[in-house]
Amino acid sequence: MQTYDLEADGLRGLNATLQAASGNETGWEVVNPRGSHAIAVGLDAPLDVTVKGSTGYYCAGMNQQATVRVAGNVGPGVAENMMSGTVIVEGDASQYAGATGHGGLLVIKGNASSRCGISMKGIDIVVGGNVGHMSAFMGQAGHLVVCGDAGDALGDSIYEAKLFVRGSVKSLGADCIEKEMRTEHVEKLTELLEKAGIDADPSEFKRYGSARKLYNFKVDNAY
Amino acid sequence: MCGIVGLFLKDKTLEPRLGEMLTDMLITMSDRGPDSAGIAVYGTDRDGQAKLTLQAAEPSQFEGLAEEIGKEVGARVEQRVIDTHAVLSLPKDKLSAARQAIKRLRPDIRVMSAGDIIEIYKEVGLPGDVAKRFDIPKLTGSHGIGHTRMATESAVTTLGAHPFSTGADQCLVHNGSLSNHNALRRQLAREGIEVETQNDTEVAAAYLTWKMQQGHSLGEALEAGLADLDGFYTFVVGTKDGFGVLRDPIACKPAVMAETDQYVAFGSEYRALVNLPGIEDARVWEPEPATVYFWSH
Amino acid sequence: MSDNQKSAPRTLPKYSNTFTPDVNAEIRRAAATGIYDIRGGGAKRKVPHFDDLVFLGASMSRYPLEGYRERCDTNVVLGSRYAKKPIELKIPITIAGMSFGALSAQAKEALGRGASMAGTSTTTGDGGMTPEERGQSKTLVYQYLPSRYGMNPDDLRKADAIEVVVGQGAKPGGGGMLLGQKISDRVAEMRTLPKGIDQRSACRHPDWTGPDDLEIKILELREITGWEKPIYVKVGAARPFFDTTLAVKAGADVVVIDGMQGGTAATQDVFIEHVGIPTLACIREAVAALQELGMHRKVQLIVSGGIRTGADVAKALALGADAVSIGTAAMVAIGDNDPKWEAEYNALGSTAGAYDDWHEGRDPAGISTQDPELSKRLDPVEAGRRLNNYLQVLTLEAQTLARACGKNHVHNLEPEDLQALTVEAAAMARVPLAGTSWIPGQGGM
Numbered sequence: 001m002q003t004y005d006l007e008a009d010g011l012r013g014l015n016a017t018l019q020a021a022s023g024n025e026t027g028w029e030v031v032n033p034r035g036s037h038a039i040a041v042g043l044d045a046p047l048d049v050t051v052k053g054s055t056g057y058y059c060a061g062m063n064q065q066a067t068v069r070v071a072g073n074v075g076p077g078v079a080e081n082m083m084s085g086t087v088i089v090e091g092d093a094s095q096y097a098g099a100t101g102h103g104g105l106l107v108i109k110g111n112a113s114s115r116c117g118i119s120m121k122g123i124d125i126v127v128g129g130n131v132g133h134m135s136a137f138m139g140q141a142g143h144l145v146v147c148g149d150a151g152d153a154l155g156d157s158i159y160e161a162k163l164f165v166r167g168s169v170k171s172l173g174a175d176c177i178e179k180e181m182r183t184e185h186v187e188k189l190t191e192l193l194e195k196a197g198i199d200a201d202p203s204e205f206k207r208y209g210s211a212r213k214l215y216n217f218k219v220d221n222a223y
Numbered sequence: 224m225c226g227i228v229g230l231f232l233k234d235k236t237l238e239p240r241l242g243e244m245l246t247d248m249l250i251t252m253s254d255r256g257p258d259s260a261g262i263a264v265y266g267t268d269r270d271g272q273a274k275l276t277l278q279a280a281e282p283s284q285f286e287g288l289a290e291e292i293g294k295e296v297g298a299r300v301e302q303r304v305i306d307t308h309a310v311l312s313l314p315k316d317k318l319s320a321a322r323q324a325i326k327r328l329r330p331d332i333r334v335m336s337a338g339d340i341i342e343i344y345k346e347v348g349l350p351g352d353v354a355k356r357f358d359i360p361k362l363t364g365s366h367g368i369g370h371t372r373m374a375t376e377s378a379v380t381t382l383g384a385h386p387f388s389t390g391a392d393q394c395l396v397h398n399g400s401l402s403n404h405n406a407l408r409r410q411l412a413r414e415g416i417e418v419e420t421q422n423d424t425e426v427a428a429a430y431l432t433w434k435m436q437q438g439h440s441l442g443e444a445l446e447a448g449l450a451d452l453d454g455f456y457t458f459v460v461g462t463k464d465g466f467g468v469l470r471d472p473i474a475c476k477p478a479v480m481a482e483t484d485q486y487v488a489f490g491s492e493y494r495a496l497v498n499l500p501g502i503e504d505a506r507v508w509e510p511e512p513a514t515v516y517f518w519s520h
Numbered sequence: 521m522s523d524n525q526k527s528a529p530r531t532l533p534k535y536s537n538t539f540t541p542d543v544n545a546e547i548r549r550a551a552a553t554g555i556y557d558i559r560g561g562g563a564k565r566k567v568p569h570f571d572d573l574v575f576l577g578a579s580m581s582r583y584p585l586e587g588y589r590e591r592c593d594t595n596v597v598l599g600s601r602y603a604k605k606p607i608e609l610k611i612p613i614t615i616a617g618m619s620f621g622a623l624s625a626q627a628k629e630a631l632g633r634g635a636s637m638a639g640t641s642t643t644t645g646d647g648g649m650t651p652e653e654r655g656q657s658k659t660l661v662y663q664y665l666p667s668r669y670g671m672n673p674d675d676l677r678k679a680d681a682i683e684v685v686v687g688q689g690a691k692p693g694g695g696g697m698l699l700g701q702k703i704s705d706r707v708a709e710m711r712t713l714p715k716g717i718d719q720r721s722a723c724r725h726p727d728w729t730g731p732d733d734l735e736i737k738i739l740e741l742r743e744i745t746g747w748e749k750p751i752y753v754k755v756g757a758a759r760p761f762f763d764t765t766l767a768v769k770a771g772a773d774v775v776v777i778d779g780m781q782g783g784t785a786a787t788q789d790v791f792i793e794h795v796g797i798p799t800l801a802c803i804r805e806a807v808a809a810l811q812e813l814g815m816h817r818k819v820q821l822i823v824s825g826g827i828r829t830g831a832d833v834a835k836a837l838a839l840g841a842d843a844v845s846i847g848t849a850a851m852v853a854i855g856d857n858d859p860k861w862e863a864e865y866n867a868l869g870s871t872a873g874a875y876d877d878w879h880e881g882r883d884p885a886g887i888s889t890q891d892p893e894l895s896k897r898l899d900p901v902e903a904g905r906r907l908n909n910y911l912q913v914l915t916l917e918a919q920t921l922a923r924a925c926g927k928n929h930v931h932n933l934e935p936e937d938l939q940a941l942t943v944e945a946a947a948m949a950r951v952p953l954a955g956t957s958w959i960p961g962q963g964g965m
Contacts, residue, residue, distance in 0.1 A: 037739055041740055042744030053503075061744065062676070075477075094493075094509060095509070096727040111508075114474060132511075140711075224730040255732040
């Protein structure tokens with residue numbers, strides 16, 4: 001385990017070090033994050049990075065392969081455009097968590113704010129608490145699991161992302177509907193909860209997805 | 224586009240450190256707003272006394288002001304000059320007469336704030352420099368709000384800096400961009416409400432002033448703003464007793480709150496809050512869209 | 521009816537200038553379909569343009585340079601403000617962002633080939649980077665768009681520069697569209713979308729709003745790419761002074777401003793024709809913003825939207841741009857709207873030169889299509905050669921004009937080398953009306 005003091009040694013050094021790291025030195029601890037932005041971004045190796053404290057915008061942005069844990073809260077856009085790997089947030093996440101993520105697993109143990117999983121493209125997101133308004137807006141692919149409640153306009157203009165919510169949904173967005181929970185969905189949900197290490201009963205969740213009515217511009221063909 | 228900080232102290236023992244804590248928070252928001260900075264501080268209530276914060280291009284313009292205004296309104300007026308600003312202390316019942324006298328006798332001097340306890344300082348420049356010029360770290364009080372500005376469409380000037388006064392002991396700061404402020408400015412002009420700059424935030428401040436003149440509470444005025452103010456905004460309003468927060472219904476502009484037994488704090492980013500005592504164990508959350516929040520003593 | 525009335529002279533049928541046949545046809549189309557008109561391309565209406573300006577050239581007081589023999593350089597460096605590896609181009613004309621999806625793979629390859637031969641850059645578009653495009657483009661700018669379709673950190677690292685797209689001239693404030701006809705298997709896979717749907721792109725970025733947030737996004741992009749690559753910020757021409765100022769404050773290395781004549785693959789006609797200002801009108805505003813910040817020539821300005829000739833290039837540079845970017849003209853150079861396909865254009869209800877139904881994916885020239893048979897019509901090697909030829913002509917023309925004004929580098933052209941033929945152009949370009957010293961709004965006689 002190596003320790004990097006962000007306050008003392010600066011952001012550029014941290015990211016350059018982690019981006020170059022591979023092989024044996026896979027365990028890293030980042031201390032004094034103090035809400036800084038762009039911590040541990042652009043990683044592309046099977047590292048294990050723990051950030052001891054809360055972060056600003058875009059923590060673990062565009063992550064590939066690495067496991068990044070944040071022992072604190074994260075600012076906007078955690079794990080944005082993640083491709084693979086795992087990002088675990090012990091506290092809460094601000095808006096845009098997992099935005100446009102293509103793959104990997106994002107676990108938020110607390111609550112996520114608005115637009116969680118916006119334009120998600122294959123990422124799996126598991127939120128232990130609630131998500132804010134406009135979550136999974138234009139979600140294209142992947143899974144968003146919400147163990148608490150969802151805010152307004154869940155899944156607005158959604159494409160093929162699959163949403164599972166245990167608690168209440170304040171309102172559904174345009175073209176998002178409740179869907180049947182079939183065996184394969186229960187299996188997938190069970191797998192995601194297990195991977196996320198969150199204890200919740202899959203049978204208590206409801207599934208939401210696209211009604212696919214916005215897929216084509218409506219033209220009046222009556223003439 | 225900007226950075227906002229706010230601090231509302233529950234623990235009186237922190238009051239001597241208000242200016243210092245707010246300055247520290249403000250400086251972390253320099254990247255979000257390098258053009259100008261401002262701060263509103265709510266100090267100690269002195270029985271029967273009111274305060275006017277004034278601004279002039281040159282400190283020399285304040286020479287002899289207190290005597291002149293005192294003579295004019297027939298009361299003892301004290302004056303403290305800090306760089307381009309001056310704070311006049313005077314009997315509460317002479318406040319409006321003093322404002323009129325200043326307008327008449329010293330038209331080049333602007334009123335930044337008026338009320339029992341509010342003081343507003345704002346200038347062009349980096350937040351750290353502005354705080355230093357006005358010796359903000361030395362200020363004491365129960366609560367305050369600060370703002371760092373990245374000018375969008377209006378000029379980088381002292382008057383374009385936030386906070387904007389919205390009435391006695393009230394002020395407003397804003398992060399975002401309003402989309403109907405020009406039409407609103409014209410409407411307010413017809414109602415006799417003066418807006419001095421092309422700044423969208425000043426229009427929002429004037430709108431709140433107008434609503435409150437019509438008998439609405441600040442909370443009601445903010446609620447009405449949800450219907451009448453179009454665009455993107457996170458507002459923080461200062462009042463004599465505390466502060467309030469309102470985000471637009473889309474709520475894209477950032478806002479983080481933290482609360483402990485000692486304080487309630489606001490920051491555009493979490494970075495603004497990291498040096499507050501006990502922040503590690505504070506309740507940290509984000510205000511909901513289109514919801515008016517208030518904290519008061 | 522009496523005989524008298526029958527033989528009396530009659531008023532000729534008269535079309536309204538308000539309700540023209542075009543307008544009425546559009547009303548009938550709207551009434552029949554219930555959907556707005558979608559098309560490709562840029563504003564087609566007449567707006568003040570570079571044609572309304574002329575160079576003064578040399579005379580008794582200024583001395584020209586000889587063609588070919590006396591040097592007139594055209595190189596440009598983009599991104600010198602913060603990037604460790606700024607882009608160096610031989611010519612100040614770049615290829616604008618056009619997506620694979622909007623264009624065929626062959627067309628994208630042709631653009632890469634032509635640009636590389638000419639020593640300039642080409643740009644990806646909404647939908648990601650294809651290997652063909654990367655392989656054929658010596659210098660490739662990677663667009664970072666609100667949709668983030670196909671957005672991949674590996675591609676980000678492969679790019680030579682990153683262009684954060686806030687907007688484009690055809691639709692400032694609008695998101696992209698790609699209709700189902702063009703969402704082929706490959707396009708669908710690259711964008712993670714179901715095949716055949718009518719795709720709408722977001723109009724705002726998903727994880728930031730406004731310049732204060734953009735500053736942090738730019739920090740992240742730089743941290744991911746080791747501070748090597750220039751970061752451009754592209755905006756549609758709306759409020760060029762403020763937009764330029766804010767892009768610079770947010771940390772851009774290069775500002776790209778796209779005028780209303782700039783094209784799009786598909787959007788609402790009402791957007792194309794009614795939002796944004798002409799290219800001519802935005803350059804001086806943007807340059808004024810850079811000058812006020814002390815950043816002119818330090819943060820480079822690229823201007824696009826209706827650049828067609830070397831004269832357009834030279835005039836844009838004279839007004840203060842560091843480079844220009846072409847899209848529509850490059851498409852025409854590789855074969856778009858070629859009269860040789862006239863019969864097929866007619867079959868589509870259009871005519872060569874007017875064809876703008878790029879969203880339908882039935883382009884006879886094989887450029888704005890994903891149809892494999894149509895796409896095959898475009899030979900990327902031959903089309904690349906044509907684009908290179910065209911870029912060479914633009915450069916030679918710009919040099920010709922610069923030499924005539926006595927300049928040994930095209931960047932030494934100045935607004936004072938220009939006069940305007942119309943009051944409108946004089947006002948927008950802030951150069952005197954020809955034969956006077958009058959600049960509307962700026963005084964003079």
